[in-house]
Amino acid sequence: MTQQADTPQDTEKDTGQPAAPARAAAPAPRPGRFDAVRRRLPKSTFARHALAALGGLVVVFLVLELTNPFRNSQFATMSYYAIAAVGLTTLTGLNGQISLGHGALMAVGAYTTGLLLGPDADGAALPLPIVMLVAMAVTAVVGVVVGAAAARLHGPYLAGATLALAVALPGLAIYFDEWLGGEQGLRIAAPRPPDWFSDAVYFLSANETPGVKYLAYVGWITLLVVLLLMANLKRGRVGRVWQAVRDDEVAAELAGIRLGRTRVIAFVVSAACAGLAGAVLAVVVRLAAPSGFTIVLSLSLLTAVVLGGLGSFTGALLGSALLVFLTPTVTNLGTSLGLDATAAAEVAPFVYGVVLVLVMLLAPAGAVGVLRKLWHRTRGNHPGSSTRRSA
Template sequence: MSEPVRRIGGALALLAALALPLLLDDFWLQTGLFVMAAVVGAIGLTLLVGRAGQLSLGHAFFAALGAYTYAWTAGESGGRAAGLGLPPVLALVLAGLAAAVAGALFSPISGRLRGIYLGLATIGLVFLARHLMVNAETITGGFNGRAVESFAVPGFSFSNSDPDYLAVAGVELGGLHRLWYLFLAVALLAAWIATNLVRSRTGRALANVRDSEVAAAAMGINVARAKVTAFVVSSAYAGIAGALMALAYGRIAPDVFGLQLSIDFLVMIVLGGLGSIGGAAVGAVFVVSLPLVLTQYSSDLPFLAAPGSGGLDAATVSRLLYGAAIIAVLLFLRGGLAGAFDRLAFRSAAAPDPSGLPPAPAPRTGAETTPTVPSPGVPTRSKETTP
């Protein structure tokens, strides 16, 4: 697909994302918040797994660290769970930094392991996070969790409690509308940074490490440093995603950040296409929105049963669809949805002329040389055409 077409498509998608909050109800607005938070986390994981070739099942740990860092630093003191009362903007930055530092501390282990062994090691982080979230009650609120301070910037609040009236095209922008635009800005910034990272020298080094560590070291690439960079960047993305999830929920609890969340992130990037920024976003839309939509409209779908009734509920059906989608991608779409889209665009660009006529040959100029057929033992000369 040509670059102008990509830019036009991106501009149309951006305009649609800006206009959707004016048309959607609260359910779809809330779903959009969860999706955009997951997009940020999925982009970070595809940089680690798809670009650097490091398998991680501990993404939920870094997301939990970012979520509770934001809730603790932005929360007010008092009550069961204390807080520092810092500005929410600073708290959001600290959420990413805390996760990045945790990723750097784990990097000595990630630098020595790879493949399934690294994946098993990162699972331990999820169980560690569960223990800390349940027992560090003064910070996390324990098993019942804690409330999350609403996001705000100086002079403007993103919550429904803001007394200032703000409307666009006759639609009053409440808390969900404002958070939509905040999440959209963060997701676009995350995608832009990741795209530039992939195209940079660091991104090419990560791809070489993924393909062959021995060959990368022979080319002068510091393999250990490249692995640390990938893990730190991915952890920072997960921390920001966790903070966005906390803002979307309004209250966080340990059950939100279990091993299932890490698996969901991995499913997102596999379905979208490993290493693809756009594919990670598409996979996040599918994985996050599917169970929410099925639950919302379960009463209108005859094949869905009520939760706990013993039949197929929305959560079970969504897991079955995840499994079927993963099998289909692994068998028929090795590059994921992003790879299938690129192949479809390439075929469309390479389609033959509908007239059936072959392309006209390029005109010859007088400065061109006419090749001669060499004869055995006879030197060859090129005969130049005279003007």
């Protein structure tokens, strides 16, 4: 976990939006291929990010309409990993706090969603967006408690405390089994697409919207909203303060930043993302059970963030794509090479481990780091001189 100390230019890392333009403050922007495009973009950061999010929405629409239901379900799975990974990369990459407990925070979101939606599709009292917001709020409250404790801890102690959270919290579901369903978990009715939504999709694509695709839409729209908000946060004062705390605590404190409060806020924002991710997970998986929120989930989120490139939203997306697509790809490759299903299943975690080791050895800055290096090499300038990055 040393990537955060990477380079000072980390503070200018990409926002995850393709074609993110140069900062207005850059002293003398070099002329480039995209300058003409850039001049036409709105000046306000939020407007630019919103435009990129809209572009993202069009891409999501095209991808989901053009892929088959199974791919849709994989994208739905990827969306909740990505939401949580974006939250975690903000916390770890931007603020320098390590959390091994994000799986447990997702469990809070998932169980809240489960309790509010119930096992009966017609019995749900609240509309899905409200349920998701409540799940987010509840998780944020848990985040305040954990964050308050975490703000006093550093490095391995913080990792240890959040690890304890990841181990202990799912146990609560077994202890309060009357209420939380114990080992079996809470069954959750998958929400059906509202008529206006499927009508709108039909209007645009002439495709029906089965439940699987609707959930993929729910997940990806949530992800885009999260990305939009987090990109703004990162670009604004709050993001700069977080980075200042990460890079040098003493300097930050001398500059008048209150360390404790900054850390708690960063943790709460990150927890809120995890809560939203949990809510999406709950409706996609249709179940909130302790065995779905083991320490393995927390660790895989962290590996996703590190593999993709710490602190980068694009990296978080790449890492979560790897989590979703690597295992089935390896398993299917294994079976097509003549392994039986059991052996193929055993190969998948092995390959995952090898990939992790290789990335750590060869590309400690993650996939985004490699792409950035290639980008600079092809453009023939040295890293750090330009603020324009599209990984």
